[in-house]
Amino acid sequence: MYINHKDIEDLALGATVLGAGGGGDPYITRLLAQKIIQKFGPVQLLQPFMVPDDALIIPTAFMGATTVLQEKLLNGKEAYGALKMLENYLRSKAFATMPAEAGGLNAIIPFMVAARAGIPVIDSDGMGRALPEHQMSSFHIYGISGSPMAINTEKDDYILLKVKDNYRLAEIARSLLASTGGIGNMAGYVMTGEQMKETAITGTVSFGLKLGTAIRKAIQEKGDTFEAISQVTSNSTYGRAIKLFQGKITDIERRLNNSYLRGRAVIRGIKDFSGSECIIEFQNENIIALVDNETAALVPDIITYLDAETGFPLSIEQLKYGYRVTVIGIPTPEIMRTESALQVWGPRKFGYDIDYIPLEVLEKFRAIQRANKGFLEKGGAQG
Amino acid sequence: MYINHKDIEDLALGATVLGAGGGGDPYITRLLAQKIIQKFGPVQLLQPFMVPDDALIIPTAFMGATTVLQEKLLNGKEAYGALKMLENYLRSKAFATMPAEAGGLNAIIPFMVAARAGIPVIDSDGMGRALPEHQMSSFHIYGISGSPMAINTEKDDYILLKVKDNYRLAEIARSLLASTGGIGNMAGYVMTGEQMKETAITGTVSFGLKLGTAIRKAIQEKGDTFEAISQVTSNSTYGRAIKLFQGKITDIERRLNNSYLRGRAVIRGIKDFSGSECIIEFQNENIIALVDNETAALVPDIITYLDAETGFPLSIEQLKYGYRVTVIGIPTPEIMRTESALQVWGPRKFGYDIDYIPLEVLEKFRAIQRANKGFLEKGGAQG
Numbered sequence: 145m146y147i148n149h150k151d152i153e154d155l156a157l158g159a160t161v162l163g164a165g166g167g168g169d170p171y172i173t174r175l176l177a178q179k180i181i182q183k184f185g186p187v188q189l190l191q192p193f194m195v196p197d198d199a200l201i202i203p204t205a206f207m208g209a210t211t212v213l214q215e216k217l218l219n220g221k222e223a224y225g226a227l228k229m230l231e232n233y234l235r236s237k238a239f240a241t242m243p244a245e246a247g248g249l250n251a252i253i254p255f256m257v258a259a260r261a262g263i264p265v266i267d268s269d270g271m272g273r274a275l276p277e278h279q280m281s282s283f284h285i286y287g288i289s290g291s292p293m294a295i296n297t298e299k300d301d302y303i304l305l306k307v308k309d310n311y312r313l314a315e316i317a318r319s320l321l322a323s324t325g326g327i328g329n330m331a332g333y334v335m336t337g338e339q340m341k342e343t344a345i346t347g348t349v350s351f352g353l354k355l356g357t358a359i360r361k362a363i364q365e366k367g368d369t370f371e372a373i374s375q376v377t378s379n380s381t382y383g384r385a386i387k388l389f390q391g392k393i394t395d396i397e398r399r400l401n402n403s404y405l406r407g408r409a410v411i412r413g414i415k416d417f418s419g420s421e422c423i424i425e426f427q428n429e430n431i432i433a434l435v436d437n438e439t440a441a442l443v444p445d446i447i448t449y450l451d452a453e454t455g456f457p458l459s460i461e462q463l464k465y466g467y468r469v470t471v472i473g474i475p476t477p478e479i480m481r482t483e484s485a486l487q488v489w490g491p492r493k494f495g496y497d498i499d500y501i502p503l504e505v506l507e508k509f510r511a512i513q514r515a516n517k518g519f520l521e522k523g524g525a526q527g
Numbered sequence: 528m529y530i531n532h533k534d535i536e537d538l539a540l541g542a543t544v545l546g547a548g549g550g551g552d553p554y555i556t557r558l559l560a561q562k563i564i565q566k567f568g569p570v571q572l573l574q575p576f577m578v579p580d581d582a583l584i585i586p587t588a589f590m591g592a593t594t595v596l597q598e599k600l601l602n603g604k605e606a607y608g609a610l611k612m613l614e615n616y617l618r619s620k621a622f623a624t625m626p627a628e629a630g631g632l633n634a635i636i637p638f639m640v641a642a643r644a645g646i647p648v649i650d651s652d653g654m655g656r657a658l659p660e661h662q663m664s665s666f667h668i669y670g671i672s673g674s675p676m677a678i679n680t681e682k683d684d685y686i687l688l689k690v691k692d693n694y695r696l697a698e699i700a701r702s703l704l705a706s707t708g709g710i711g712n713m714a715g716y717v718m719t720g721e722q723m724k725e726t727a728i729t730g731t732v733s734f735g736l737k738l739g740t741a742i743r744k745a746i747q748e749k750g751d752t753f754e755a756i757s758q759v760t761s762n763s764t765y766g767r768a769i770k771l772f773q774g775k776i777t778d779i780e781r782r783l784n785n786s787y788l789r790g791r792a793v794i795r796g797i798k799d800f801s802g803s804e805c806i807i808e809f810q811n812e813n814i815i816a817l818v819d820n821e822t823a824a825l826v827p828d829i830i831t832y833l834d835a836e837t838g839f840p841l842s843i844e845q846l847k848y849g850y851r852v853t854v855i856g857i858p859t860p861e862i863m864r865t866e867s868a869l870q871v872w873g874p875r876k877f878g879y880d881i882d883y884i885p886l887e888v889l890e891k892f893r894a895i896q897r898a899n900k901g902f903l904e905k906g907g908a909q910g
Binding site: 229232233299300301302303304305306307308312315316319320322323324 | 682683687689
């Protein structure tokens with residue numbers, strides 16, 4: 145399967161959903177990637193099982209404050225430069241690149257790299273969505289070293305890091321970016337084809353693409369975006385999407401600290417959700433959704449917004465007071481919910497002293513509560 | 528000429544003088560270097576003119592807060608590791624290493640590297656003394672790029688930096704060290720033999736060694752250390768040492784900020800200097816010496832201390848209230864006093880709004896003033 149410049153548009157749309165509210169707006173990156181693919185030609189999207197076990201795989205990604213991208217445009221060579229530096233260091237050419245993060249703009253970056261390098265992109269990633277820290281990755285969870293990592297900074301510096309511990313690597317990279325303009329593009333978490341098959345989350349790129357295509361069609365045909373998403377998710381490694389809430393934003397609180405966006409959105413219910421309130425707390429991405437003060441969804445499951453009028457997926461940055469939004473939840477694949485995975489990106493890692501409960505379990509639990517409540521309101525068995 | 532483990536002792540003594548009050552106490556580094564040389568054998572000290580023009584030269588150095596070395600001992604492989612990383616990146620073996628800084632412990636580091644790597648040390652450096660920032664270097668002044676630079680951090684991370692601007696390189700390296708334990712060892716300012724001959728300060732290692740040998744002998748024979756230094760300096764590219772002051776420390780003020788030691792020492796004169804006062808201000812190294820509020824010496828000329836009782840050279844860290852010290856000045860070689868050099872390490876770079884005046888000129892000026900004063904006190908021409 146080859147990805148052309150039109151596919152990139154759909155991929156960007158789907159990647160906004162997988163961005164879980166964050167991950168950076170793929171819009172500008174998309175335009176750039178389209179230009180690059182028009183120049184260098186379509187990029188092969190390779191299924192993981194087609195990759196030889198001994199192939200050299202080098203994931204590529206943007207890192208740092210995505211808000212900086214509003215002022216400073218990428219030129220589309222940054223991550224490619226990082227890949228080349230790493231190849232040079234390793235004295236070996238990459239067989240393919242792949243996203244470290246399939247949500248937000250990082251779903252697009254590897255296509256710019258691949259088009260330029262003339263290599264495929266593998267249909268998998270390390271997060272299955274967007275997440276705020278680069279060791280929050282199945283690569284890290286299942287034992288891949290982030291080092292050696294090459295970084296091209298905002299000032300076009302090239303930096304190669306060999307740090308044994310992935311947490312320290314992330315910390316050093318963060319402090320490096322802080323002193324070099326806040327953003328960078330990296331090539332790292334180098335692995336063999338075999339390691340990729342063992343550690344990466346399979347099919348996430350084509351999943352994003354399918355989501356995007358379904359959303360675009362729904363919007364064009366004035367259909368229901370949520371239904372379209374629901375249909376795509378029900379036939380994937382992800383679970384069927386759940387409509388968590390629909391309402392009007394009555395409060396939105398955002399604090400940007402050290403390129404980390406924290407805050408919450410408060411939504412007052414409309415239609416089926418009239419009389420209810422939804423609170424969503426975010427740390428770059430949406431972390432927890434509460435409906436009437438009960439947990440409705442938890443990281444790593446995807447919590448994301450659709451514009452209730454147009455059906456377009458929305459990021460946290462785009463939310464405004466008064467917007468009508470549909471809040472949806474998408475259960476993540478099982479590889480993202482293992483005990484070792486939850487130790488890296490479960491609710492506790494974001495400061496919540498609660499155990500992860502799968503979205504679909506929470507949903508059933510709330511449905512039972514609603515049924516019980518209706519039953520009791522009708523007078524119970526005596527009614 | 529070969530440097531054996533006994534020579535290292537003398538070199539450390541001389542390097543303390545060239546440390547100009549700073550540069551880190553070479554004592555611990557010396558013991559380690561002696562052990563390494565005893566294991567791997569003596570190290571050739573090569574005269575610059577003997578180096579082929581196309582030879583690959585890689586300077587090595589410790590960087591960061593020398594005070595950390597009181598708690599965390601080096602193992603002697605750090606700078607060697609940085610050299611190996613850089614060689615690997617360049618795909619070429621170093622013909623030789625050399626000090627980036629011939630004062631303080633950085634006079635010793637390259638000998639540990641060279642012993643292990645089986646290569647010579649070149650008899651030259653980039654500072655002719657110790658200085659607080661790594662772009663304060665004749666390599667930088669005369670056009671050598673600090674990049675690529677390999678750094679081995681306190682936590683044994685390996686980092687390779689390719690930064691176009693040497694100031695930014697120093698800044699990034701500093702912020703990196705701040706996030707990785709405060710100290711590191713680097714290999715960088717890579718150059719050819721030809722570039723080394725054009726940019727490095729010649730003969731500084733053997734000068735340090737000669738100084739050290741003369742000092743050791745003077746101490747052993749209960750001679751005058753200052754006289755010994757004076758003799759060695761008068762037959763070198765450095766100017767003849769000048770006794771700036773002798774007295775008792777009455778005040779010592781040290782502020783450690785971000786691994787930068789700032790402050791001043793106040794010394795009340797004894798013997799020939801009775802009735803006078805000397806103030807020395809430092810920023811890691813001694814920057815300016817004032818005698819009776821008149822400038823007596825200015826960076827980049829070397830201002831340093833001898834213990835007035837034992838004759839041992841002293842660093843700022845060793846100064847204590849009540850110590851009797853001899854303050855000496857050593858004029859630096861002409862290559863360190865050019866206009867372009869003074870723009871990088873002249874008094875203005877340390878925040879003093881004054882032009883550099885050579886030590887020997889200041890000395891003559893003060894001698895004239897003293898003579899005039901005596902003449903006037905005696906009643907002038909009428910007396």
